[in-house]
Amino acid sequence: MPSKEFDTLPNIYLVGPMGAGKTTVGRHLAEVLGREFLDSDHEIERRTGATIPWIFEKEGEIGFRSRETIVLDDLTSRRDLVLATGGGVVTQPANRSYLKTRGVVVYLYTPVELQLQRTYRDKNRPLLQVENPEQRLRDLLKLRDPLYRDVAHHIIETNQGAARELAQQILRVILSSGSH
Template identity: 45%
Template sequence: MNPAPNLILVGPMGAGKTSIGRRLAERFGLEFTDVDQVVVERCGATINTIFEHVGEAGFREREKAALGQVLAETGKLVSTGGGAVLDRDNRLAMQRRGFVVYLRVGVDAQLKRLGRDRSRPLLQRGDREQVLHDLAATREPFYLEVADLMLDTDAMSPGAATTALAQLLAAQWQRSEQAA
């Protein structure tokens, strides 16, 4: 057993962090928190608008602050943004304050899942497939670095992935109430 006060989902866009996260939170009696949504609420603007006004670097600063605030609490299931792992301090905070699950997904599945999605600023840059390959090449090592557990969600529905992950977590993770 690997005790931790929070359960944290990392992985690329389209891996199922939000849809699986909501289901898992309910199953484990945790409060679901989407870090991107925290940033949106704090800023009073969409992620696209934040990117337009302060760029990716400005968004990442806000993301880091929101993640730090969320991880200071206990009993959370935290869905991170795909790029949250890029920051070393974020990675350390995740490892210190949670049991981290990497939801892995291939580019082909991402393209299918994100086909109609126009809300993701990083996908507005030319060839979506190439962008996803480039993001995967950059971020995969960081996902692997922080992960306590990995689940490939390529061929799974959110319900099936939730069931599979819940079984793995029951054997490998124990909720602790350690303070910040």
């Protein structure tokens, strides 16, 4: 049974690069809090009836980002939610505003080497379907890391501990900071 002290917590939004563990950690965090867990990428697929690679192929990244902003606006308007976001969500100013003003944002910082380990077989990541996925991850992190840091209320390094431990660490950091 979740503690009453969790009732006052705002929504928690997890941001970070692909392979950071946002979905896995988010599920554990939602379970501890007794809250609904959603993944914005899964929600986009559910609402469109199409996979993200298909949307990228047919509409390009611009079309996908437009859909992502609409879904994010809706999801961040809900209450009692833990939300894992797509890696590129921070590239759109409107998304950064929704995240930062409607809940507590936690950046799951993950080194490129670990991202590569976690994503190298995943064909469901359109931005990694290139000749040199490691270089693509380095380029994306270089562009997005300042945006993740700008939107984040807290930064957690994911190279230490399992998902369940990271969820507990996130909760401790949020509770001790008074971000609620």
